[in-house]
Amino acid sequence: MARIVMKFGGTSVADLDRIRNVARRVKREVEAGHEVAVVVSAMSGATNQLVAWCTQLSPLHDAREYDTVVATGEQVTTGLTAIALQTEGVDARSWQGWQIPIRTDGSHGKARVEEIDGAALIERMQAGQVPVIAGFQGIGPRERITTLGRGGSDLSAVAIAAAVKADRCDIYTDVDGIYTTDPRIVPRARKLERVSFEEMLELASVGAKVLQTRSVELAMKQKVRVQVLSSFEDKPGSLVVDEDEIVEQPVVTGVAYSRDEAKITLRRLPDTPGIAAHVFGPLSANNVNVDMIVQNLGADGTTDMTFTVGKADLPRAQETLNAARDKIGFEKILADPEVAKISIVGIGMRSHAGVAATMFNTLAEKGINIQVISTSEIKTSVLIGVEYTELAVRALHTAYGLDAPAN
């Protein structure tokens, strides 16, 4: 007997047939003797409609009222799912954020969970009832409804799993697990049986968007074992767990890519102390996140500085830098949105030397020029021309021995 939180995303509850399918899946776990709590998103499309109404009334709408409106999407699904479960003979009841309560701070639209009282839920589960909980929402100061931001239902599920001391948090979604890379690019990508929280975080941050990043951070902090699996197929998914639980550790676990960044180069800056602060201070003040950074010292006392920003932030970044041009003192700005970031990720990189060298050699053999390099303890990323994305990912996948055996 285990205690399981099962989370179903918007596509898994998109219509009544899919909600019935969810009910049957839950029933199976209940009949296997498990204690089950369910977390649901809004029916897919519902949230977009609600958001559109708010925005059409006022682009600068009150975030508190926005939350009141959009939280209804999840509320509808909880009631319908509870009815579907009862129809299957499973005792169930719906729970909204304020009923549990799921206490959050007052950052409407992107609230942070502060505390969840799991007592009532545990009591019901022990009595054989399935709580069907609205994801994405909570209750903030002054008893107002809050929402956790896009993808917040994953976060709700992990937080609830921690609060009820669940053995596992199963995230049902429209993919069947976490892969060594994007199977659309590499048909021989393999589904990972297990992946560590840290690897998952690095993979998520470079574009493998199966789980919302904050939910992985929370799972790591609270040691909640997370399983990602398909709500449409009947096969095991991928477990995201503490690295202690991973026995066989390949050096590189996965290859990720992102086309969401753009490169900026500032030419001929004065090479003086504090120049980096002059560049990145104004960008930060204007909410432009900077990712990879390299600096090349010139011979004449000037330097070139290259860094990446989110592609959507590129115009704002250029404006900001031009406005600060006198203070920074660069000669010119070069902007290039035609780049891709390719990353290899693996906890094995901590204890193995020469892992990055294989990456550089592999790319060199294919004639791919590396524009920027950045590394962390379990990740090495390179910036390359966007047209080489698929070639680079495929070559690295093979080079690190990740290809599945040919059929």
Next chain:
Amino acid sequence: MARIVMKFGGTSVADLDRIRNVARRVKREVEAGHEVAVVVSAMSGATNQLVAWCTQLSPLHDAREYDTVVATGEQVTTGLTAIALQTEGVDARSWQGWQIPIRTDGSHGKARVEEIDGAALIERMQAGQVPVIAGFQGIGPRERITTLGRGGSDLSAVAIAAAVKADRCDIYTDVDGIYTTDPRIVPRARKLERVSFEEMLELASVGAKVLQTRSVELAMKQKVRVQVLSSFEDKPGSLVVDEDEIVEQPVVTGVAYSRDEAKITLRRLPDTPGIAAHVFGPLSANNVNVDMIVQNLGADGTTDMTFTVGKADLPRAQETLNAARDKIGFEKILADPEVAKISIVGIGMRSHAGVAATMFNTLAEKGINIQVISTSEIKTSVLIGVEYTELAVRALHTAYGLDAPAN
């Protein structure tokens, strides 16, 4: 300065343009110096969709979950209306039933309001903020969402008006007031400036469905002055008030009709004590409401009994009576759905004799046969063939001097 509750029904908030229109109307009252609270229904169509989902999942769905699902319709409107008001520069916030709270009993789907704490609302109104309150919903035992049943938003508005000690409860709807009769039948029907609670109740119960009956009962009990007016046109509506407020009392205030009843006649019952109980006991046990009743004694120790039931209940009534035939001992059942009930209503009938005689004479002159008669203190109703409905209503409207002056 007055304190006003403004209630907008589903057609008045059917889309964003209409919600903007609501916001402008509210703004006008605020700018006139009034303290205003707003009660809103779900956008028209929204509730039907939510109900359909519940019913499709299970015809016998859990009423608690049904309430959780359908209450979201009003929640969406509160948030959108608050945003629209803010856009107009009016300070506003949404309130759900559980936030106020509006305490109800646990009769999910048709809950009764038990208590409303008006303190927080009054405080906000005095501070110049407009509370936008979800109609139709409350919070029952065990902190679960309840709904008040169809038309419940009128009831919410009146109950809130009583709780905040409002000077008036304005019900905005798709008609512009209460008329002496249906203007579709009698083009010269007049809009009533004032009508008493009791008259309104009788008019509502015989088919003039402008206000939900329970909301009128509550307004009468709590002495809440109600105004019915159009949300689309800009002219005064009709006031529903205590009869003390009505100075000029016509003998007959209005003529109403209903085609929702059917007539049943039981032939040749034994004329024994307790026979009525044998007939109406089983009907009541099967949830068939009986309205008008007459009994004609025969010469041979048998009697004929005629009564009306809701047209929709006719098959169930016939089944029930046939099942109890041996016990009742009637010779045969005659059922006739082709009937209409015509009523004259007026508090002046209390103090004037001969009012009903005018009704009977008028119908006789037109050659309309009266099948059943029933009377109350301020109402006289007759059952006639349905094909005479318009003729009878028009003749009575003229006979009681209700016609508007010809243009």
